[in-house]
Amino acid sequence: MSEIKSQSRLVCYEQVKYIIDFMAQHVDFASGNLRSLEARHTSKRLWEELARMLNNCRGGTRKTSDGWSKYWSDFKNKLKKKVWLLKRKKAGSSLKSIRPLTILEKRALAILGPYYEKIKCRKRYNKPASIELHPEVKLESFHETIHVDSFSKTQNESNDRLSGGDDQSNDSAESSGGEYINENDSNTPDRQNIYPQWLIEVEKKRADAELIRAKAEERRALVSAKNAEAALLQAEALKRLADAASTQAEAIMRIANVLETRGQRDMLAL
DNA sequence: CCAACGACATACGCTACAGT
DNA sequence: ACTGTAGCGTATGTCGTTGG
Structure with a gap:
């Protein structure tokens, strides 16, 4: 509806979908685990490659590789908060209506789930986690409900800034396409969409x-x-x-x- | 072994903008 | 006018590397 107006500023649905598909193929990159000297070089190269592809998308916004890195960081942060809020809501907290996770968000969660699990272990034991990260996301490893639950336990600190996560306009990346799924339906066929x-x-x-x-x-x-x-x-x-x-x-x-x-x-x- | 440093991620506040 | 959200700037935290 407001696609043309927001085109220059907002990240379009196709771009987010591309980012998540890209991250599904580079899980360590997605979770920010590329920190060694060589890995940092790889990370930079991947961001440049991804930025080039994203900037070639017909709609949406244009960013530098640093800009897309920042966007992904914010995306992960918002997703964490949203999952935490959904968990609280499920537990009976009187929160205002929160939109359920979109297919893209669930897919991102499937990618980042092991990473969040690692953070949880690090915080709990104050030492490096022994959990191995998935070398890459495969269809059979797509257990989103497990990841939601395990991840949400990590959010013990206060999160006072409610971001909600989802846009109400059909143009915005996180909600466009109306891909909301019932969060209770764990058998939704979204695994078919891993590689669209x-x-x-x-x-x-x-x-x-x-x-x-x-x-x-x-x-x-x-x-x-x-x-x-x-x-x-x-x-x-x-x-x-x-x-x-x-x-x-x-x-x-x-x-x-x-x-x-x-x-x-x-x-x-x- | 450890402190200093650099690079990157994260968190938070702010602004702009769209929808009501 | 008000509210909610996306996006950006920046301070802070985390982790790996390096040199003494």
Whole structure:
């Protein structure tokens, strides 16, 4: 409804979906666990790659890699608060109406669940958690209700800033598409959406582009080989030319010597 | 081993804007 | 005009690395 108005400022649904799909493939990156020297480099590269893809989206906003990093950070923060509020509401707290998690939020939670579990252990025992993070999110590991519960236990500190999380406009990323699901329905088929059709199409197009580029590289290599061959022939021709010039110079020298000798003899004869 | 440092994530406050 | 939310700026916290 307000898509055009908000296009320059708001992150569109497609962009958030892309971010979450990207994070599903890079779980440590999503949770901010890339902290070692090399990992930080990887993180930066991934943010640049992701920012480039997101900025190529037709709608939505444009950000730098730092801007998208900040957005993801805020997204995670809001999601945490929302889950905590939903948990409290479920427990019977008299909270104002909170929209249930969207499919995208549940998907993000599935990605970040192990990470939140790790934070919980760290806070509780004040030492590094032994829980292994998922190398990547797989369909069979999508147990959102477990993650919601385990995560929400970590939120012992006060969260006085109610963000709610969901937008009411259909244009905003977190709610557009009306993808709300009943939070009590743990068997909703959202696992089918882990790798959506549009992402598969994008990947196909990228693969096609890579193929075209590879073929162009191959053609360029062939042309380069032919150029090298021609240069070699040219060099050989130049060498022969130089040899011929050298031979010619020697012949001229001999002729000159002969002429000089003959000239001296004629002088003596006179 | 430990303090200093840097890089990054998180939390919080503020502003802008859309909806009512 | 009021309210709620997205997005941004910045202070603070956390963690890994480095040098003494």
